[in-house]
Amino acid sequence: MSRMATRQWMTTHEWMVKPMHQREWIERRGIMIWIAETFTSLGAGLYLVSLFINSWWGLLVGWLIIMFLKLPLHIAYFGKPWRFYRTLPPFSNAWKTSWFARGILFSVFFGTFGFVQLVFGQPDLANLIGTSIANPIYYTFGVLAGINAVGTGIYGGFIMNYVKGIPFWNQGLLPVVFILAGVADGFGLTMGIGLGGGDASVSWAETGSSYLLIINILLIIVYLISARYTSEVAKISVQELLTGPSAFMFWGGLVTLGMVIPAAVSLVSLFGEASTVLLIIAIVAHTLGAFALKYCLLKVGIYRPLLPKVAAY
Amino acid sequence: MRWGMVVNLIKCTRCHACIAACRIEHFLPMGMNWPRLIAWETDVPGEELTTIPVRCNQCKDAPCVEVCPAEATKKREDGIVYVDNDICVGCRYCIIACPYQNRTFLSRDKDPGYFPGYERTRFEKAGRKIYPHTVGTTEKCDFCMERIDAGLAKGLVPGKDREATPACVNTCQARALTFGDLDDPESEVSKLIKEKNAFQLHPEYGTDPSVYYIDGKIGNAPSNIAPREEQTASHMQHLSTMEERAKQIFGKK
Numbered sequence: 001m002s003r004m005a006t007r008q009w010m011t012t013h014e015w016m017v018k019p020m021h022q023r024e025w026i027e028r029r030g031i032m033i034w035i036a037e038t039f040t041s042l043g044a045g046l047y048l049v050s051l052f053i054n055s056w057w058g059l060l061v062g063w064l065i066i067m068f069l070k071l072p073l074h075i076a077y078f079g080k081p082w083r084f085y086r087t088l089p090p091f092s093n094a095w096k097t098s099w100f101a102r103g104i105l106f107s108v109f110f111g112t113f114g115f116v117q118l119v120f121g122q123p124d125l126a127n128l129i130g131t132s133i134a135n136p137i138y139y140t141f142g143v144l145a146g147i148n149a150v151g152t153g154i155y156g157g158f159i160m161n162y163v164k165g166i167p168f169w170n171q172g173l174l175p176v177v178f179i180l181a182g183v184a185d186g187f188g189l190t191m192g193i194g195l196g197g198g199d200a201s202v203s204w205a206e207t208g209s210s211y212l213l214i215i216n217i218l219l220i221i222v223y224l225i226s227a228r229y230t231s232e233v234a235k236i237s238v239q240e241l242l243t244g245p246s247a248f249m250f251w252g253g254l255v256t257l258g259m260v261i262p263a264a265v266s267l268v269s270l271f272g273e274a275s276t277v278l279l280i281i282a283i284v285a286h287t288l289g290a291f292a293l294k295y296c297l298l299k300v301g302i303y304r305p306l307l308p309k310v311a312a313y
Numbered sequence: 314m315r316w317g318m319v320v321n322l323i324k325c326t327r328c329h330a331c332i333a334a335c336r337i338e339h340f341l342p343m344g345m346n347w348p349r350l351i352a353w354e355t356d357v358p359g360e361e362l363t364t365i366p367v368r369c370n371q372c373k374d375a376p377c378v379e380v381c382p383a384e385a386t387k388k389r390e391d392g393i394v395y396v397d398n399d400i401c402v403g404c405r406y407c408i409i410a411c412p413y414q415n416r417t418f419l420s421r422d423k424d425p426g427y428f429p430g431y432e433r434t435r436f437e438k439a440g441r442k443i444y445p446h447t448v449g450t451t452e453k454c455d456f457c458m459e460r461i462d463a464g465l466a467k468g469l470v471p472g473k474d475r476e477a478t479p480a481c482v483n484t485c486q487a488r489a490l491t492f493g494d495l496d497d498p499e500s501e502v503s504k505l506i507k508e509k510n511a512f513q514l515h516p517e518y519g520t521d522p523s524v525y526y527i528d529g530k531i532g533n534a535p536s537n538i539a540p541r542e543e544q545t546a547s548h549m550q551h552l553s554t555m556e557e558r559a560k561q562i563f564g565k566k
């Protein structure tokens with residue numbers, strides 16, 4: 001008998017009877033969405049921080065992450081990847097109502113404006129054509145790319161927060177979590193750029209990273225508490241994170257790697273200078289924490305059941 | 314005009330005929346489900362499972378339409394929400410956004426053929442010409458819009474004339490499904506909704522579903538237990554007719 005024949009696609013009579021996890025965006029090919037979402041955060045965050053401190057290498061790496069890691073993964077996840085163009089005007093005007101369509105537009109604009117900024121910001125080229133011509137173009141496109149980097153970094157939060165059936169996601173704070181986590185990731189990677197000999201200040205990035213860390217810890221605590229009291233199903237999501245099947249990713253990945261280790265390294269550098277090895281550990285831990293955050297959010301997306309009897313969920 | 318359906322849970326005998334009818338009508342792949350009969354145990358000792366037939370609610374304010382980045386999910390003037398599978402990019406945002414989870418992504422493994430490991434039957438091949446079921450796209454119940462359109466073109470009335478009425482409604486032996494125009498206060502569906510205090514699933518989402526439910530005693534109140542005798546009465550009646558007919562046939566032999 002074919003292996004296919006024995007496959008169970010769904011238990012149809014139990015579908016949406018009890019609180020049910022979303023699977024499309026985290027299981028099987030859905031893993032691509034998780035990874036793509038994390039790269040979105042890392043790339044957009046790094047670009048924004050690099051814009052702020054004017055680090056060309058940071059801009060380049062951020063741009064590369066979005067264009068060559070995030071976008072291809074997102075498109076590869078599509079059931080019909082070659083129809084990608086269908087999501088863009090003039091083929092579709094869905095940006096009027098759909099955050100997904102807006103996100104794709106942000107990414108495309110970001111890619112285009114960012115490319116121009118990078119070209120005119122490249123020191124050799126800028127010297128060649130003259131900084132009086134190159135600089136205005138560099139800064140103008142920097143603003144445009146920056147606006148679209150914000151859009152790229154935040155749209156995932158709006159996509160998820162729109163889903164009324166998943167109360168844990170359906171929180172106004174979610175887009176804020178997305179963008180601030182992205183900026184924190186950006187600071188982490190900026191340290192890496194500085195350590196790698198790029199044009200970014202390690203100590204400055206470290207200070208920024210520490211502040212963002214504190215803000216993000218508070219934000220996540222507030223998010224969990226507010227979700228906990230939103231509905232019974234959101235409470236299940238919170239329980240799964242704290243003590244359930246996703247607890248390992250939450251405590252081990254998000255809290256320990258994403259928060260405790262970077263915070264410990266920050267503390268060390270507060271009282272002296274953290275060694276390069278410690279800084280590298282902090283950067284790697286922070287980046288793994290970024291993956292854990294997106295995993296946790298996607299994994300505990302649980303739908304309220306259909307039945308009137310359990311509408312209280 | 315807005316097409317709608319009323320599901321009478323008192324009459325529904327949990328027989329799965331509507332599920333089969335839809336599969337046959339649309340040549341659904343083995344792993345694809347448009348309507349479903351969901352079941353759960355009641356907390357009444359000795360009671361049997363309680364079930365609800367569900368399908369796409371053809372929401373008036375459908376999140377799946379709003380979120381689709383390719384405008385592949387569309388809403389017609391008559392309220393039917395459908396997917397244009399020639400446009401769908403398979404991003405699955407509509408699946409995530411549907412709070413009722415009434416959409417299914419057709420992946421390759423959900424379409425192994427009716428007899429996996431063997432060539433498709435002629436029946437399947439013929440069906441694919443009418444309903445291609447494109448792997449890599451999303452599907453759902455579309456209120457049998459082809460039947461409705463073809464019927465209307467012939468001057469028939471959906472919900473009254475079988476040729477213009479959804480397959481599941483036609484098939485339901487217990488007459489638990491009623492179809493018609495929600496905008497017409499004189500239609501059977503509108504009257505049933507009013508008289509029987511029919512309810513929608515999760516109206517608080519603001520989606521305004523076009524599928525309503527009647528449950529013996531509940532109206533809008535949460536309860537899931539329709540009287541057993543009433544549930545099965547129509548089915549037993551139906552069976553007795555069959556019994557009579559069987560006697561006639563076999564008696565002759």
Ligand code: SF4
Pocket residue numbers: 368369370371372375376377378394410411412413414415416453520
């Ligand atoms: S039930 Fe789901 S798929 Fe159907 S119209 Fe409503 S939101 Fe869309």
Ligand code: SF4
Pocket residue numbers: 380381382383384385386396400401402403404405406407408450451
């Ligand atoms: S899967 Fe298809 S129908 Fe659904 S939102 Fe994406 S493009 Fe639209």
Ligand code: SF4
Pocket residue numbers: 334335336338347348368453454455456457479480481482
């Ligand atoms: S209305 Fe048509 S498409 Fe929808 S469940 Fe019934 S038979 Fe299937």
